[in-house]
Every structure is written in C-alpha cells, then in structure tokens.
Amino acid sequence: MNDADRARTLADRFWEELLEREPIFATAIGDDRYDDRLPDIGEEGRAQAENRNRASLEELATIDRESLDITLRTTMDILEAIATQTLSAIELRTDRLYVANHFVGPGVAIGDIASVQRTDTPEHLDRYEERLRAYPRYLEASAEIAREGVATGVVSPRTVVERAVAQVERIIAMPAEEAPALAAVAEDDAVARERIAGAWNDAVAPAFAGFLDVLREYLPHAAESNAVTDLPGGDAIYAVEIRSWTTLPLDPQEVHELGNERWDAIQAERFEVAARLGYDDPAKATEDRKASGKDTPASAENLVELVEDQVRRSWEIAPQWFGRLPKANCRVREVEAYRAADMAAAFYMPPTADGGRPGTYYINTHDLDGMALHQIAAVTYHEANPGHHFQIALEMEFDERPSLRRFGGLLAGASFAEGWGLYSERLADEMGLYLDDWERLGMLAGQAHRAARLITDTGLHAFGWSRKDAIEKLVAGGSPRGESETEVDRYIALPAQALAYMVGMVEIEDARRRAEEKAKKTEGTAFDLKGFHDRLLALGQLPLQALRRELG
Structure with missing residues (x-):
C-alpha cells in the first residue's frame, strides 16, 4: 500500500x-x-x-x-x-x-x-x-x-x-x-x-x-x-x-500587540466616516443615532424582515464576486427564548450535506433596546452571505473529497472560518451592500470590536485586566454596553475563542495582498478577485499554516 x-x-x-x-x-x-x-x-x-x-x-x-x-x-x-x-x-x-x-x-x-x-x-x-x-x-x-x-x-x-x-x-x-x-x-x-x-x-x-x-x-x-x-x-x-482556536502557536503578548495595532488603524477609519456624517467623534455619532430612536428595531418581526432583505440582496449580487455559489439556501430564524439571554447577537448553523436542512442564520431578538440597527448589516454579511454560509456550505459540496476533508475543518480550529466572516464584512463594502455611511460606521465598529477582542481576551487571561476594564474597551470601540457585557462574559467563559476572528482575517488579507502583488508583477495580468475567492473557499477551513502553504 x-x-x-x-x-x-x-x-x-x-x-x-x-x-x-x-x-x-x-x-x-x-x-x-x-x-x-x-x-x-x-x-x-x-x-x-x-x-x-x-x-x-x-x-x-x-x-x-x-x-x-x-x-x-x-x-x-x-x-x-x-x-x-x-x-x-x-x-x-x-x-x-x-x-x-x-x-x-x-x-x-x-x-x-x-x-x-x-x-x-x-x-x-x-x-x-x-x-x-x-x-x-x-x-x-x-x-x-x-x-x-x-x-x-x-x-x-x-x-x-x-x-x-x-x-x-x-x-x-x-x-x-x-x-x-x-x-x-x-x-x-x-x-x-x-x-x-x-x-x-x-x-x-x-x-x-x-x-x-x-x-x-x-x-x-x-x-x-x-x-x-x-x-x-x-x-x-x-x-x-x-492554539486550538487560532491554529497558530501565538504568544499572548504577540496577540495583544496585534490587537493594539489593528485598533489604532480602525479608529482612524471610524473618525473619517464619522466626519462624513458631520461628527467629530464616532461615539457621539452612535449616541445621537440611538437617542433619535432610528437605531432601535421597532419589533422582533421588523428585525427579522430587515435581515431577510440583507440576505436576499447579498445573494443577488454575489455572482459578480464569486464564480461558485452554494447550492444550499440560507434561512433566517430567531434565537429561541429559553437561551436568548445567554447567546450572541447572531450566529450561524450549517446545512446538512444532502440539502435536507438549509443553512440557518439565527438573529437574537432578546434585547431590542440594546441593539444598534446600523451594525446589523455587517453581522448579516459575516454570518450569512457571503460569510459563514458561503464558506461552510460550499465546502460541504466537494463530495469527491474524503469526509474528513469536507467536514473535519469545522473541528480543526475556528480561525479560517471566523477570519472569512470578518473579511466578508469588509468585502460587503466593496460589493456595495452597505446602504449608507451609518451602516459603514457599524461595520467599522464591528472591526474595532474584533481588534478589541485580541486586547481584552489576552488582557483578561494574561495581563490582569478586570471585567470592567474589558467592557470599557469594547464600549470605546462603539459596541453597546449591554452587548459588551455579554461579550466579555463570553471571553471569560471561553478563553481564546475571541482571538480567532481578527487573527484569521489578517491571514486572509495577507494572502489577498500577496496574490495582488503577484498579478502586478506578471505583465498584462489583472488581479482576478473572483478567482481568488473561489480558490480560497475551495481550500476551505484549514489550519492557517496549511492555508498559507497552499496559497503560496
């Protein structure tokens, strides 16, 4: 043999x-x-x-x-x-x-x-x-x-x-x-x-x-x-x-420094977008938006309708950015009442490989007053299309691969999957999915939030931070206080899980930059972003070192 x-x-x-x-x-x-x-x-x-x-x-x-x-x-x-x-x-x-x-x-x-x-x-x-x-x-x-x-x-x-x-x-x-x-x-x-x-x-x-x-x-x-x-x-x-969550042997200090570096860059972007909205401070912009009542869902039903529309629009435009789309649909469901108080604002459950159950994007309607509507779009594009739904559902379709290759990545670390979700929030801006600068500001709040996760998770578990310190850091990035409290309790309950997002996105951004530079060096070759996305998703959920090796 x-x-x-x-x-x-x-x-x-x-x-x-x-x-x-x-x-x-x-x-x-x-x-x-x-x-x-x-x-x-x-x-x-x-x-x-x-x-x-x-x-x-x-x-x-x-x-x-x-x-x-x-x-x-x-x-x-x-x-x-x-x-x-x-x-x-x-x-x-x-x-x-x-x-x-x-x-x-x-x-x-x-x-x-x-x-x-x-x-x-x-x-x-x-x-x-x-x-x-x-x-x-x-x-x-x-x-x-x-x-x-x-x-x-x-x-x-x-x-x-x-x-x-x-x-x-x-x-x-x-x-x-x-x-x-x-x-x-x-x-x-x-x-x-x-x-x-x-x-x-x-x-x-x-x-x-x-x-x-x-x-x-x-x-x-x-x-x-x-x-x-x-x-x-x-x-x-x-x-x-x-190591389990990021798939990389990272030191807490290294992660903490990456978080601070990304935080500073994203904060500069937030102030730039806030200025276009007429504000000197993005925190004041979101505060006024909330006080106006425009940032609070009128009802759970209205929130579900909003995210269903976002899922539909992202699906319709996706062929311009992806050569291969998943066969499975993505449905929207409310988080069940009995567990809503302890769950994240949104999350995704994959479809079955045979198509018997579609992918499901769960939206949490437990605390409507604590929600910020201008941030919901980025969450949808992270969890549904073109985020987790595309990445996971497409990987399941490669039925010629060993089952371990098709499905095992779900258990081999979250950094590629969460990195792709976070990258999708940025990609949605390129795709024209954000309807205005408010939604764009919401996306940047989410990006700042993930950078803050690197800082707060390592702060809590390695550098002596209190729960209050961590909450204040998230609030400073634009996250609602109630959501920030739930998030910090999640970091306490699941050490290092929050690190997967930004670490994974940085790896994907680096891979795209290398591919763009390679195309520039090849005379007459334009960078094929659609092809890059197809190749990346075809590789699927791998440990990041393996992904780096295969992308070259």
Whole structure:
C-alpha cells in the first residue's frame, strides 16, 4: 500500500472514530447513524479518545506527506490538528472548565441538539426520543467532571457559574410544551410532540433538576478570578486554547500587540466616516443615532424582515464576486427564548450535506433596546452571505473529497472560518451592500470590536485586566454596553475563542495582498478577485499554516 492509499485509509478510519465519539456533530452534518447517542464524556470515553488519537498521530508520522496530492495533504493537516488538540485537552483536562458554563455547557447542548435533529420519520423520532432519555447519564457524567474540577481547583469563574445556574433554572421552569427539545418537532405533529414532551418530563427535566443541585454546590467553589491563567496549570491551558482556536502557536503578548495595532488603524477609519456624517467623534455619532430612536428595531418581526432583505440582496449580487455559489439556501430564524439571554447577537448553523436542512442564520431578538440597527448589516454579511454560509456550505459540496476533508475543518480550529466572516464584512463594502455611511460606521465598529477582542481576551487571561476594564474597551470601540457585557462574559467563559476572528482575517488579507502583488508583477495580468475567492473557499477551513502553504 503506497502513502496515498495509507493516507486515505487513515483519514477514513479517523473520521469514523470521530463521528462515533462526537454523535451530536454527526447529526449536525446530516449523518444520522448516531442520532440516538450522546458523547461519552466520562473516563472510559476519554481513555478511548486518547488511545485512538495517539495511534492516528503515530501512523501519520510514517506517511510522506510531501508525496501526497493537495486533497490528501490538507486532509492530513486537519487530522493532525484535531488529534493534537484532542490530546492536549485530555492531558490538561480542559473539560473541567466547560461543564458549569452558560455558553457550551449541558444547558446549551440540549438546544443545539434540537436545532439539528430530524424527527420527520418514525425511525428518526425513535432515535431522538432515545437520545433524550440518555440525557440523565450525560448530565451525571457532567456532574462528575464538575466535582473533579472542584477537587483539583480547575473551576469556572463565579460570573460564569452564576449564569449557568440561571440558565438551568429557566430550563427547569419551562412547561414541557415549551421545552427546548420540542424545537425539533413540527408544530402540527401532536403525536410526536406528546412523545417528546413525555421524554422531557420523564427523563430530561428531572435530570436537569439534579444537575442544578450540583451547580449550586459548585458555586461556592467557583473561581473568584476571571483569568484562566490563575488556575492550576492555567498558563498551559491558555496556550492550548490559543492554539486550538487560532491554529497558530501565538504568544499572548504577540496577540495583544496585534490587537493594539489593528485598533489604532480602525479608529482612524471610524473618525473619517464619522466626519462624513458631520461628527467629530464616532461615539457621539452612535449616541445621537440611538437617542433619535432610528437605531432601535421597532419589533422582533421588523428585525427579522430587515435581515431577510440583507440576505436576499447579498445573494443577488454575489455572482459578480464569486464564480461558485452554494447550492444550499440560507434561512433566517430567531434565537429561541429559553437561551436568548445567554447567546450572541447572531450566529450561524450549517446545512446538512444532502440539502435536507438549509443553512440557518439565527438573529437574537432578546434585547431590542440594546441593539444598534446600523451594525446589523455587517453581522448579516459575516454570518450569512457571503460569510459563514458561503464558506461552510460550499465546502460541504466537494463530495469527491474524503469526509474528513469536507467536514473535519469545522473541528480543526475556528480561525479560517471566523477570519472569512470578518473579511466578508469588509468585502460587503466593496460589493456595495452597505446602504449608507451609518451602516459603514457599524461595520467599522464591528472591526474595532474584533481588534478589541485580541486586547481584552489576552488582557483578561494574561495581563490582569478586570471585567470592567474589558467592557470599557469594547464600549470605546462603539459596541453597546449591554452587548459588551455579554461579550466579555463570553471571553471569560471561553478563553481564546475571541482571538480567532481578527487573527484569521489578517491571514486572509495577507494572502489577498500577496496574490495582488503577484498579478502586478506578471505583465498584462489583472488581479482576478473572483478567482481568488473561489480558490480560497475551495481550500476551505484549514489550519492557517496549511492555508498559507497552499496559497503560496
């Protein structure tokens, strides 16, 4: 067997093991073989994951990767990233940080499952009910991890645990007919809804009540510091999280300095646009806009209509900027009420590979008064078209590639995906999608926000910043105070996740600049931006070092 055949065999085996270990992810991408299961997050599951990932890396080391074609070479890059990150997380037991957590804990997972689970056939409904009835075991495993965290001192910050407690309290207080699990079932399917409500009442709700007791016992032991580096082994944990999210071995000081550099450049742009609007200060411009009432959505329905129009317009103009468009549509949905208070202003869920479920752009209507309408357009172009929807849906269409190559990038670090989303906010200006300088100012506020993330995340976790310091930095960049408070709590809950955006965009901008310079040096050759976008998206979600290598 030659190296190419060995690489294909390794990729296929690794992928099957990954889906078995991550059944919710399998459901999300349309593989329904594990729809009745939940992840084994206990000791046995960790041991199996460690053994399998270590064996995969050992086999990878025997393959001559330079002899492989681009598809297999980049597939091996993804395998290496996932396996390395998994082993690092197991070694440092980073899972202890994320069970008492309002962003990624069990209270969020139940809604994530409902958003991707099929229930439109008797077989799929049976699997869903079985999965729900397995939730008590999943919560007990989560409780055991929480107890281990208390015993070792690797615990979540108090502000995170308090919000996790409140989240689970809201879940328990819901009547069965409004439970998050029912979001997976059609409104007009009374029989199916009764079955799922029964599973909720019999299994899920009582298990959450028990888990709430665990969280309340955990709360007095929560960390008083918001910095992950103040925990036992915290410096190593933060380094691993930076590598996992950005796919690069960056030092916190390096990231902090990049943030300051980008912040200064974006602030200059903000003042320039504000001047065109008749203001000396962009903060005063946005303050007046808010006071006028023009920057607050009239209703949730009006906000949804606005973003639906933005999605439509961006789709219509896209052929001028992209040679290949995704086959899957992108729909707009409101974030469900039970989790809206803890979720971001907007986020995206990918389609299934078979087209059975479209891409979904979720818009959060929980706090309309705290929203800034002039910033919504940039968010739409980041999350939907030409941002995450184009990048993820197109990657899923390359069905000739190994499955690990098509879908595994979603687990190999977020920097390319979030960098593309942030780049898309800038690209939308080139595409003529912003209707006026107010929307342009909103885009720049978002860009400043991502630069501030580099500063605040490293500030919080490596340089002794307080929560208040971080909030004030975001507000100075033009973000509403309420949104800034939620954002900072996210940085506290998910160390280094916020770094992926700007780090990834800088890499994409550098790649475009190199391509433009190459075209200039070739006499008579105009830079083909459409071709650049197609090539970049065809490469897909890779670790940034691999992306840099393949783009040249």
